[in-house]
Amino acid sequence: MSIHIPDPLQAAATAVSLEAGTxxxxxxxxxxxxxxxxxxxxGWVLPALLLxxxxxxxRFGWSTSPLLVAPAKVWQTAVAQAESGxxxxxxxxxxxxxxxxxxxGASLGLLFGIALGLSRLFEALVGPSFHTLKQISLFAWxxxxxxxxxxxxxxxxxxxxxxxxxxxVLNTFEGIRSVPRESLEVARVFAFSRWQLLTRVxxxxxxxxxxxxxxxxxxxxxxxTLGAEYLLVSGKGIGxxxxxxxxxxxxxxxxxxVIVVGLVGFSLNWLATQLEKRLLAWRGRSVAQFN
Amino acid sequence: xxxxTSTLVAPAALRPxxxxxxxxxxxxxxxxxxxxxxxPLALLxxxxxxxxxxxxxxxxxxAPDVVAATFRDLLVSGELWDNLVVxxxxxxWGFVAxxxxxxxxxxxxxxxxxxxxxxxxxxxxxxQIPVLGWLPLxxxxxxxxEALKIIxxxxxxxxxxxxxxxxxxxNVPTQYIELARVxxxxxxxxxxxxxxxxxxxxxxxxxxxxxxxxxxxxxVVELLASSEGLxxxxxxGRQLFxxxxxxxxxxxxxAVGFALDKLLAxxxxxxxxxxxx
Numbered sequence: 315m316s317i318h319i320p321d322p323l324q325a326a327a328t329a330v331s332l333e334a335g336t337x338x339x340x341x342x343x344x345x346x347x348x349x350x351x352x353x354x355x356x357g358w359v360l361p362a363l364l365l366x367x368x369x370x371x372x373r374f375g376w377s378t379s380p381l382l383v384a385p386a387k388v389w390q391t392a393v394a395q396a397e398s399g400x401x402x403x404x405x406x407x408x409x410x411x412x413x414x415x416x417x418x419g420a421s422l423g424l425l426f427g428i429a430l431g432l433s434r435l436f437e438a439l440v441g442p443s444f445h446t447l448k449q450i451s452l453f454a455w456x457x458x459x460x461x462x463x464x465x466x467x468x469x470x471x472x473x474x475x476x477x478x479x480x481x482x483v484l485n486t487f488e489g490i491r492s493v494p495r496e497s498l499e500v501a502r503v504f505a506f507s508r509w510q511l512l513t514r515v516x517x518x519x520x521x522x523x524x525x526x527x528x529x530x531x532x533x534x535x536x537x538x539t540l541g542a543e544y545l546l547v548s549g550k551g552i553g554x555x556x557x558x559x560x561x562x563x564x565x566x567x568x569x570x571x572v573i574v575v576g577l578v579g580f581s582l583n584w585l586a587t588q589l590e591k592r593l594l595a596w597r598g599r600s601v602a603q604f605n
Numbered sequence: 606x607x608x609x610t611s612t613l614v615a616p617a618a619l620r621p622x623x624x625x626x627x628x629x630x631x632x633x634x635x636x637x638x639x640x641x642x643x644x645p646l647a648l649l650x651x652x653x654x655x656x657x658x659x660x661x662x663x664x665x666x667x668a669p670d671v672v673a674a675t676f677r678d679l680l681v682s683g684e685l686w687d688n689l690v691v692x693x694x695x696x697x698w699g700f701v702a703x704x705x706x707x708x709x710x711x712x713x714x715x716x717x718x719x720x721x722x723x724x725x726x727x728x729x730x731x732x733q734i735p736v737l738g739w740l741p742l743x744x745x746x747x748x749x750x751e752a753l754k755i756i757x758x759x760x761x762x763x764x765x766x767x768x769x770x771x772x773x774x775x776n777v778p779t780q781y782i783e784l785a786r787v788x789x790x791x792x793x794x795x796x797x798x799x800x801x802x803x804x805x806x807x808x809x810x811x812x813x814x815x816x817x818x819x820x821x822x823x824x825v826v827e828l829l830a831s832s833e834g835l836x837x838x839x840x841x842g843r844q845l846f847x848x849x850x851x852x853x854x855x856x857x858x859x860a861v862g863f864a865l866d867k868l869l870a871x872x873x874x875x876x877x878x879x880x881x882x
Contacts, residue, residue: 357726
């Protein structure tokens with residue numbers, strides 16, 4: 315392993331870019347030329363090798379396990395699932411519950427986080443209990459929730475809401491508590507009302523942290539969606555599809571499910587990132603002005 | 606007005622965080638400690654009343670004293686301790702395996718642009734799929750014995766550790782590297798005296814996240830595929846409608862998670878004590 319230590323000229327050049335300060339600010343051409351693989355394609359080498367290995371293992375019978383299915387088999391299953399509509403029914407059910415839980419949990423989390431952040435009395439009264447409950451592993455709540463709310467969608471949405479609630483509260487609270495004192499002083503000079511203070515100073519200043527909370531809430535809700543479908547086994551969902559595949563030893567269906575889960579997670583992550591960039595665009599301009 | 610406001614809030618990203626002391630204005634420590642109790646005590650009273658007057662069936666909400674008695678029984682019988690030990694060692698082995706892989710990957714990607722180019726995209730793709738997504742697949746591949754649990758726990762720990770280690774090393778300031786070059790540091794010296802000390806805080810952050818994720822993964826996998834451990838106690842209690850057992854186990858799960866994180870926080874403070882000098 316080698317460290318690419320930038321020469322002074324390269325260092326000066328990278329200082330201008332957003333990559334300044336990284337250890338990998340190496341000349342872009344050298345490694346590619348030396349190793350013969352264009353840089354943009356390197357990321358695909360490992361997946362291609364894994365796929366080839368998988369294909370070869372099946373083709374040449376390296377393993378006699380019936381659980382080792384060919385990549386083509388998985389593709390056929392994917393097509394069948396899409397054409398029959400089963401995929402869309404299961405995925406639709408999962409995403410609907412995910413969205414419902416996320417909206418409910420994140421909304422309540424935002425309000426609770428604002429209350430914690432703005433009121434020291436409320437924080438003193440409720441904060442310790444909140445942080446104590448937060449310690450309990452999220453999934454440990456499922457058995458209790460299933461007794462209190464049953465095994466249907468109600469229980470699942472309650473659970474997903476809980477999953478989204480905690481990160482939303484924490485990030486909102488942290489964001490509000492990090493508002494610079496100077497901003498608050500200027501608001502006082504302008505004789506802002508409480509509402510003006512909240513909507514024009516506190517929330518805008520806290521928005522990066524709040525959006526980070528939204529991002530986390532979205533991911534946690536998706537994670538919880540799978541857990542809810544495994545543990546509250548009733549109804550439709552992509553998690554139910556995977557459990558069904560496992561119980562029948564349908565490896566192709568299980569692998570297909572893993573891929574779908576990964577793609578949905580990636581998509582939610584991407585959506586959250588894009589939304590965050592778009593909604594915080596005003597902030598970037600302000601920071602640029604300041605610099 | 607809005608333009609001025611926007612400009613004024615811009616410094617938020619560049620200002621140091623508000624001193625902790627300032628946050629305590631208005632409420633002394635003693636008052637805060639006292640104010641922490643009304644809410645939990647009120648909830649406890651409400652719980653006791655609900656059970657006493659059977660607003661909810663005992664199977665659905667056992668009384669606090671019943672839960673306390675059950676907790677004591679489980680402690681005396683050794684059942685609680687036995688399951689705790691099983692869970693604890695699973696998380697230890699899984700975490701050690703995951704942390705080893707995570708640190709190795711993170712360091713390799715952080716120090717070598719080539720390794721990062723080849724491995725990072727695949728690593729990122731695998732990390733997108735949560736532990737739960739892998740569960741049915743791994744159940745088929747390795748069965749539901751210890752291997753399943755160790756692998757899932759290791760995976761849960763490896764991802765945050767690898768990411769934080771990689772980014773920690775990536776973000777070591779260029780100035781530090783330049784200064785090391787001026788002093789004629791060898792590669793080994795550069796790593797030992799500059800890169801790793803500078804990246805220690807984010808790496809440790811990753812380790813803490815890794816342990817939290819490992820503990821979470823343990824509970825999940827025990828809920829789904831185990832006949833021992835705290836997670837299994839929760840499922841067992843649920844199936845028999847013994848919610849007192851469920852609640853007792855849940856409390857233990859929470860307490861252990863808290864203790865593990867506290868332990869790592871204290872270790873971090875010790876490891877980073879040199880930064881405050």
